[in-house]
Amino acid sequence: MRFAYFGFPHIGGTYSVFRHLHAGLAPHGIDLRWLGYGPAAHRAANGAYFRSQQDLGLVAGRPDDDDRAGTEAMIEAIEREGFDGVFVNVAADRVQTNCIRYLPSRILRVMIVHNITPGTYAAALAIRDHVHATVGVSDRIRADLVSRHGFDDGRTMVIPNGIEAADVARSPRGGGEEALRLLFLGRIDDQAKGVLWLPRILQEIPDPVTLTVTGDGPDFARFKRSCDGTAGFVRCLGAVAPTSVGALLAEHDVLIMPSRFEGFPVTLVEAMAAGCVPVASLLRGVTDMAVQDGRNGRLFPVGDVKAAAQAVIGLARDRAALARMSGQASATARELFGVGLMADRYRALLDRVAEARPAIAAPIDLARWRFPPGLRDGLRTYLPTPVKNGLRMLRERYA
Template sequence: MSTSDRPLRVLLVSHYYPPHLGGVENVVRQEAVRLAASGVDVTVLTSAERSAVRHEEGVRVVRVAAWNGAERAGVPFPVLSPAAVPAALRWARWADVVHVHDCLYLTSWVAGLAAALTRTPHLLTQHVGLVAHPSAVVRGVQRVVYAVAGRGLLRRARSVFTLNATVAAFVRRYGARPDRARHLPNGVDAELFRPAGTAAERATARRRFGLPEDRPLVLFAGRLVPKKGFDLLLAAHRPADGFDLVFAGDGDTAGLPGQPGVHHVGALSPEELAELYRACDVFALPSTAEGFPLTVQEAMASGLPVVTTDDPGYAPYRLDRSMVRLVPRNADDLRAALVELTGDPVRRAGMADYSRRYATAEFAWEEHVRSLVLHYRDASGAVPR
């Protein structure tokens, strides 16, 4: 059967995939499921405790056994078993295109090598730049990896997708060809992530998570690591200011238990997190070097006012700065913004309406998938249908 007589075959590559919880894996799952629904034959290559091949939601998921002990130390870096090499070669040979997510991981290196050996064109989505990890060793290793393995993947990629201006500059610095760099925002599921329909629905969600019903709630969602700014948010909080903090995510929880006005609900599935967004009043993420992370998109789709770091990576999105609070990354400015918003329900309502309208207009998964398919067909030489 010729390539014009069968569905387009795409190998998506990600270091993690659900049920592992995290932003990149959620994006890859959405891409995979929605591509499959559009008629693309999709295989995902990822890591797991044990090797397995299963069909999940119309997608073939190839899991390669890996050691994941480093994640417990805050370094999400699965170390693949030797079985990764033949698996990558087999599925790269099967595919018309290989789409790698992030060039930092072993899954990406193995898939990139397999794509080169089988002469299968590959594309790459780079989610982040250099992570400001507290360990100098980890920061140094990142630079070496990006300068060696990362540079090769970026240089050979037919297209390099980035989510914000900061990462776009990063990929060009590490070898991506300027004429192949593409700005492609992630999509967001605006049906799952939606505002609470009624006050009763919000109250029910608060009761489910054991949250107070009589105080404004400021939500943080993400890994509890310095890069995300959870410690900065804690430093900006005073119970007398009249609002509580809610943290969703795992990581460094040592400073959370017992603090007045602070609630930790742990790591949540997307469905649980969507309900938690509906329980809260403001979303705050004082992270660094992220631009437009997925949780900000989800919060906006859920109709929450957003307070986040004034990062140059937001520039391509042309946000109305009166409707999204982009603040300097320090506790005083963060606290002032949160005190203002939690004390002004009218302003919150206006920002919430803007968030929802912006998210549904700018973060449509249908447009994201349509763009991917066009780039896949261009890279593979397939004729658009």
């Protein structure tokens, strides 16, 4: 079987899933290829940075295609390349998400939902009736889709994102009394990742600690300004290559993740596999799938900088607890979230869907192309960011 995975090479969780699935499904006779669209996909396909990934996929259409032309180019590429089915990362790109509604009936289609935001759920609902199966990458996503958005219980499953544990070396933690080494690894985006809480967390910690911040994003400049007064304690490395992540994790004691929302963060599990103890926001059905508070990491209420600081202080002052949690974190990640287990679950899903295809909506004629509700901007789009952030925090703390 030959499947297209909607997306293109980039530094991020959805492409990490592709790399792992590509390798994990190949022994089962499933050839998985990325299929991109748009200017960023063309840059990735022709640039030097992702040269090793360029032969694993292709780009549809031209960089200047409008949305409808892009849809037509995607469908033409799927037909030309003889793909039997597709994976769509819902809401990653609205043209690719919408493309699902126009595919020929013979194409198997699986939706992967990577986040817990209302916008992501609205996009998933827009194509719900046009896919044979839906994968939520966390328990929370599946529960929300089934209970709140009418997704079929039997066609909606959980497959957590996996890691290649063999690529992550574990280093012992907790042996010394030097400053605790904290690491933030991810997109520098306060709306999702809560990065502007990091300096406030540091201010609540009297013990010697250092913080390394790696990544890039829209709030990088704001974050650096917010770190005034922390010279010597915070270093910003900017974006790092995926090949450097293992070494970074090995050099740090604690991964700090003050996110407002996630789907199922690969970074969290990679850190745990390396023995880097997570101190993360409690996102029900997401971070607590991997982190058991006090056993293999620490969880704190979203936005509670004092609780986050207390978790770090506890690890800084009790290095035996740090060492114990480090070992438990590594064991959890390697036993429960390996890429082989993820690939086996996807293979079983594809076998089941191929053998007994559920009925889905008929393809829509391209002459009637449009973006449906859920893929257009809604009222929530126009809410000020502080309002949306406040609503998210209330939902996570009290829902």
